[in-house]
Amino acid sequence: MSENILTYFEQIKAQGLSIDITRGKPDSYQLDLANDLLSMNVEPFDGKVDLRNYGEPLGIEDARVLGAELLSAPADHVITGEQSSLMLTYQMILSKYLFANPVPWRDIETPKFICPVPGFDRHFRMLEDFGIEMIAIPLIEDGVDLDALLDALQNNSNVVGIICVPRHSNPSGEVYSDDNINKLFEIGKKYSEDFLFLFDHAYLVHDFLPTKNQIPVWKLAEQNKTTNQTVVVTSFSKVTFGGGGLSFMAAADENLSLIKRIRGSMVICPDKVNQKRHTKFFKDSNAVKNHMKKHADLVRPKFEIAYQALEKLDKDIGEYSRPTGGYFITFTSHKPIASKIVELCKEAGVLLTPAGATHPYGNDPKNNTLRIAPTFINEKELEIAMDVFVTATQIAHSQA
Ligand SMILES: Cc1ncc(COP(=O)(O)O)c(C=O)c1O
Structure with missing residues (x-):
C-alpha cells in the first residue's frame, strides 16, 4: 500500500467528519413531495x-x-394499518406463534424460517425475538437460490416459512422473476401446506431505473393456489412520510383471520384521518406510481455519485450491486474485511451499517458484505462519505 493513501486517510480523519449512511431513509426533498x-x-x-x-x-x-390495487389482491383480503408494514409483519408472526392452526409455532420444537441473504436486519431481529431459528440461503440474480432452498428443506424439519423482499431486495437489489416465485411456491407448498410465504414488498413502487416487469405476487399465489399460505405487505414509509404513511397487508383464509384477531387485541382501529388524507392525495395506484417518478429523479443521482466513487476500486478488491430501485447498494469484498472497513470508516467519522447486519444473528460468515445507503445525506456529504469508504476499503484490503 502506498504511504500516500495512509497520509490521505489521516488528513480525512483530522477533518472531524460526522456522516451517517447507516439507514435507507428519504432525504428532505423527497419528503417535501408529500407536503x-x-x-x-x-x-x-x-x-x-x-x-x-x-x-x-x-x-x-x-x-x-x-x-x-397496489398489491393486485381483492380489497376484502387487504387491510390497511398504521404507518409500519414491519409492525403488520410482526403481528402476523406473533399471531402464528400464538394461534396458528393446527399447531401454534410456540408449540413446535425449534421452529425455523428460511432467510435469503443478504437481507434486512429487522427481519432477522423479529424472528430472533420469537426464538425462530433462521436458515440463511443465498439470493441469486432472479430471486432465491432454489437448490439451496431445496437443500435446506430436505435437511430440516419444522421450517414454518420464508421471508422475501421480492422487488429491489434490501440490500442487494434483486428483483425476483415470476419463475423464481412460482418455483418457490411449488417447493414450499410441497414441503408443508402450513409453510408461510411472507413477502415484504417494501420497494414495490420504488424503481429509479427501468425494471423488469413482475406478475404481482398475489396473482402468482392465486395461480399456484397458495393464497392461504401467502402474506404480502407494503407501506408508504418511503412514498410519503416515514412514520406518517400507511401500511397494507394482503392475506387470506386463516392468515386473514389471525391478523384480524391479533390486531383486535392491540389496536381498536388505525388512524382513519391519515388514511383519508392519503386516499385524497393518491386517487389511485397510478397517482402513487407518478409520485414515485419524482422520488426516482431525486434518488437516482445519489446512486450515480456512489458509483463514481466505487468505480475507483480495483476489481480485485470487490464488487458492488447496481440496483434499478430501492435504497441500497451492496458492496462485496473479496477478502474478509467488511468489519475492518466499518471500523476504519467510523474512525474517519462515517457511520456504516454494522458488518454482519445483512445476515441472521449478525453473522456474515465471509465477513465481506456491506450495505451502503446513499439517499439520506446531501450530495456533497455523499461524495465525502464515499471517498472515505473507498479509501478505507483500499486500506483494509491491502492490510488483510
Ligand atoms: C425490506 C424492508 N421492510 C420493511 C421496512 C420498514 O417498513 P415500514 O416503515 O413500513 O415498517 C424497510 C425499511 O427500511 C425495509 O427495507
Whole structure:
C-alpha cells in the first residue's frame, strides 16, 4: 500500500467528519413531495364513517381499495394499518406463534424460517425475538437460490416459512422473476401446506431505473393456489412520510383471520384521518406510481455519485450491486474485511451499517458484505462519505 493513501486517510480523519449512511431513509426533498398531506383537510364524516371515532379496524374502504390495487389482491383480503408494514409483519408472526392452526409455532420444537441473504436486519431481529431459528440461503440474480432452498428443506424439519423482499431486495437489489416465485411456491407448498410465504414488498413502487416487469405476487399465489399460505405487505414509509404513511397487508383464509384477531387485541382501529388524507392525495395506484417518478429523479443521482466513487476500486478488491430501485447498494469484498472497513470508516467519522447486519444473528460468515445507503445525506456529504469508504476499503484490503 502506498504511504500516500495512509497520509490521505489521516488528513480525512483530522477533518472531524460526522456522516451517517447507516439507514435507507428519504432525504428532505423527497419528503417535501408529500407536503400537501400536512395541510390537507378531510371531511370528518362521509355519511357512513366518522373518521374521528373508533371503527373500521381493517382500514377505511378507499384505503383498502388503494392497497388492493397496489398489491393486485381483492380489497376484502387487504387491510390497511398504521404507518409500519414491519409492525403488520410482526403481528402476523406473533399471531402464528400464538394461534396458528393446527399447531401454534410456540408449540413446535425449534421452529425455523428460511432467510435469503443478504437481507434486512429487522427481519432477522423479529424472528430472533420469537426464538425462530433462521436458515440463511443465498439470493441469486432472479430471486432465491432454489437448490439451496431445496437443500435446506430436505435437511430440516419444522421450517414454518420464508421471508422475501421480492422487488429491489434490501440490500442487494434483486428483483425476483415470476419463475423464481412460482418455483418457490411449488417447493414450499410441497414441503408443508402450513409453510408461510411472507413477502415484504417494501420497494414495490420504488424503481429509479427501468425494471423488469413482475406478475404481482398475489396473482402468482392465486395461480399456484397458495393464497392461504401467502402474506404480502407494503407501506408508504418511503412514498410519503416515514412514520406518517400507511401500511397494507394482503392475506387470506386463516392468515386473514389471525391478523384480524391479533390486531383486535392491540389496536381498536388505525388512524382513519391519515388514511383519508392519503386516499385524497393518491386517487389511485397510478397517482402513487407518478409520485414515485419524482422520488426516482431525486434518488437516482445519489446512486450515480456512489458509483463514481466505487468505480475507483480495483476489481480485485470487490464488487458492488447496481440496483434499478430501492435504497441500497451492496458492496462485496473479496477478502474478509467488511468489519475492518466499518471500523476504519467510523474512525474517519462515517457511520456504516454494522458488518454482519445483512445476515441472521449478525453473522456474515465471509465477513465481506456491506450495505451502503446513499439517499439520506446531501450530495456533497455523499461524495465525502464515499471517498472515505473507498479509501478505507483500499486500506483494509491491502492490510488483510
Ligand atoms: C425490506 C424492508 N421492510 C420493511 C421496512 C420498514 O417498513 P415500514 O416503515 O413500513 O415498517 C424497510 C425499511 O427500511 C425495509 O427495507
